[in-house]
Amino acid sequence: MYNFGVTSTSQGAVIRNQQWDVRRLPRAEGKDFLVTGGNAGIGYFVAEQLAGTGATVILGSRDAAKAEAAMASIRSRVPGARVRHVRLDLADLSSLKSTVDELDRLDAVVCNAGVLLEEPGRRMARDGHELMFATNHLGHFALIGKLMPLLSGGRIVTTGSFTAKSARLDLGDLQSARDYRPKDTYARSKLAQMLCGFELDRRLRAAGSTTASVVNHPGGALDSLTPSRPPFHVRTTGRLLRGLPAGLLLQGKEAGAWPAVRAVLDPSVQGGQLWGPRVLGLRGEPRLETVRNLLADKELAGRVWDASVDLTGLDPLESRA
Incomplete structure (x- = not known):
């Protein structure tokens, strides 16, 4: 399946034969990967890098025009890229079935899409849930359940956030009805998403499933350090210069995609693991x-x-094939 050697230890399969090279990814022809939010940000670079392996990459996005622009950019950089779009609105749970109906099979899904609101007012999704919690966590939770029959033996890759490591959850106020601060609410939504990514793998193992759930985070990924991908991202010289001091500790979104891409492609990756920079x-x-x-x-x-x-x-394990 992949042009990459592994050896086995008591802790499981680990790479020993060669180092992972972010610039020389293993081939993945014949594989189908869904990337939620693949039309922009880190999700775009996940899609671009996966397309370079020969796999078919499906961009899950609400906005068809933005998805078309992203696919045109990928094709301009990856000759012969196999990319397509499915409409995906994670904030509308009732719409997820029609998204899944457009898919036949998957080898992996990258749960990447997310929203970070900056305005102080709390916003609600169609289903009445707080918008960031609904999009970042609940939408992916429900989507995984509906995708489970298509993922037998595949990988579910959850992209969390470095900020989630310092977040705290109030189980009586998961949606920040009493304590809404945009950045804190975002971090809580990502913590919930990551926790459920680990819990999903434990439940898959207990059920004897060969599907694996892997969690990753991109570290500190800034637009100012991200290479240009016109028309949706253009890095000016001034913007780059302003971002250079931060580059001592942080990185751009192209590099921020690397942990998710490795979680999809590396044959030594195991369920329940966490990958980061x-x-x-x-x-x-x-x-x-x-x-x-x-x-x-x-x-x-x-x-x-x-x-x-x-x-x-919906319980994702009740949909397991």
Whole structure:
């Protein structure tokens, strides 16, 4: 399947035969990968890099025009790229079935799409849930459930956030009705998403499934350090110069995509793992991280899972093929 050698240890398969090279990815012809939010930001670069492996990459996006622009950009950089678009609105749970109906099979889904609102007013999604929690977490939670029959033996890759590591969850106020601060609410939504990514893998293993759930985060990924991809992202010289000091610790979104891409392609990656940038978890090539603190809290993850089932009316494992 992949042109990459592995050896096995008591902890499982790990790469020993060669180093992972973000510029020379293993081939993946015949594979189908769905990237939510693949039309912009980190999701775009995940899609562009995966397209370079020969796989078919499906961009899940609400906006068809933005998806077309992203696909045109990918094709201009990856000759013969196999890319297509499906309409996906994670903030509207009732629309997810029509999205899944457009898909036949998948080898991996990258749950990348997310929204970070900056205005102080709390906004609601169509289903009555707080918009960031609905889009970043609940929409992906429900989507995974509907995709599960298409993913037998595949990978579910959840892209969280470095900021989630310092977030705290109030199980009585998961949607920040009493304590709404945009950046904190965003971090909580990503923490919930990551916790459920780990919990999903535990439940898949308990059910004897060969599908794996892997969690990653992009570290600190800034627009000012991101290479241009006209028309949706143009990095000016001035913008680059202003961002250079931050480049000592942070990186652009092209590099921010590397952990997710490795989680999809690396045959040694295992379910339940966390992948992030090598340098302080903020920048650099992807490496395996230790799952610790709240991310390792199995009881909390189980309670967030149960709350998510209640809020979406769907348990992803009930849809397992």
